[in-house]
Amino acid sequence: MQNPSSLDIQHVRTFLLGLQERICRSLEEQEIEGGGTATFITDDWTRAEGGGGKSRVLQGGQVIEKGGVMFSHIHINNLPVTATTRHPELVGATAQALGVSVVIHPKNPHVPTSHANIRLFVAEPEGKDPIWWFGGGFDLTPYYPKDEDIKFWHQNAFDLCLPFGDEVYAKHKKWCDDYFYLKHRDEQRGIGGLFFDDLNQWGFAKCFDYMQAVGNGYLNALLPLVKKNKDLAYSDEQREFQLYRRGRYVEFNLVYDRGTLFGLQTGGRIESILVSLPNLVSWTYRPSWDADSIESKLTSYYLKPKDWLNIL
Template sequence: MQNPTSADIQRVREFLLDLQARICAGLEQRELQSGGTAQFEIDDWERPEGGGGRSRVLQNGTVIEKGGVMFSHINISKLPASATERHPQIAGAKAQALGVSLVIHPKNPNVPTSHANVRLFVAEPEGQDPIWWFGGGFDLTPFYPDDADIVAWHQKAHDLCAPFGDSVYAEHKKWCDDYFYLKHRDEQRGVGGLFFDDLNQWDFETCFQYIQAVGNGYLDAILPIFQRHQNQPYSQAQREFQLYRRGRYVEYNLVYDRGTLFGLQTGGRIESILVSMPPLAAWSYRPEWDEDSTEKRLTDYYLKPHDWLTEHQ
């Protein structure tokens, strides 16, 4: 297996910083076209152990209520349990991790919350060759689902996977469905997309090309959804349902998300780790929805795994 050189890692870093900038520019354009003026603020930071990052956050926009697009490249002197549970052979090793992770919480309940992440991890066990892998994906969490949005989202995921093998989309879609699952609620977090980890079965260059396709695919998939729904009228009841469903997002990120746990266990920058939290969320005690309501159909139908591309041909 080809091991990444320092030049390879630098190329990944340059792509990630460019991806962050392009995603922020694309989302700011959505704000401008809706009459807003909010922009992503830039916050560069360093950590004592080594490395740092660039956090970009937009708050109180016309279209985006809160969005964080975070780049980090950190050095780790001793890997924590969250990284070594599945890889005991790297326990205690030094490592570096770099990636872009984002969560966008739109203001309009008709626009889904969206998440994406692409990352590279390189561990250096003493006396051994480096151990590396890529990870990432993107997923969609609607409140008032639009079938055309979901199909287009999955079609983009399918198409970007196709050059890398006939089975990649199906495997990484299933991984996404399995990973973004709230066991205590018995429901998916959203309508899925792609998720993968430990990606090193191809050579380094092919793996790198794949995460570039995934990162670029997020922007291509989400911008048309914003354009279709960002100015759509909504009621106060729909806004309240959005806040109620955001509570599920908080539950998932704090209870199950490995990225959150990794950040906390490595002494990460807490503001950057928890930037995925929505600015407002709500919990109601056993709310009841009418059996034939759109709200009830969200959990009864949409928050179950589906083969979206064949069911909606």
């Protein structure tokens, strides 16, 4: 398996920074259309061990209540045991990781929360050949789901996967369903999407192509859903339900999310690691809704893995 050159890694970096810029610019355009003036602030940072990143955050917008579009390219001199549970052979290795991570918490409860992450990891164990892989994906967390939006999201995922193999969508959709699962709640975080990790079996060029397809696919799927739903009227009760369900998002990110845990275990920048948490959230004690309400149907029906392309 061919290892990536420094030029290969630079190409990945260039794409990631370009994707970050396009996502921010597109969401700022949605803010303007929605009558808002909020823009992404840019926070460049470095870390003592090597590398750094560019954090871009929008808060208090008319459309986006909080959005983080984070680029990082970090160097690690000594991978800790806690960060190598899936690859114990890499304990103590030097490594570099670069990626873009996105979490968008819209203000309107009718606009789903969305997440995307794409990354490249390269490790160099002493006396051995480098080891590399790509990972990432995207997923959607609606509060007031619409069947046509869910199908659109998954159709976009299916279409971008198809050039890479007939089995890719089904495999990476299931991986997403399995990954974004809150075991202590016995429920999914949302209606899924794609998730992949340890991807290197296609060779560097094809794996990089897939990572780009996933990154571009996220933006292509997100914008129509924002445009369609951002101006819909909502009640105080719907807003309260949105804040309550955001609590599940926080629980997953703090308890299970690999990216959060990796950042904490490797001495990452806390503000960037925890930018995925919404500014406003609630944990109401044992709330209840009518059995036939959309609020109840969210957990009883929508937050169950399904073949969304054929069921809707």
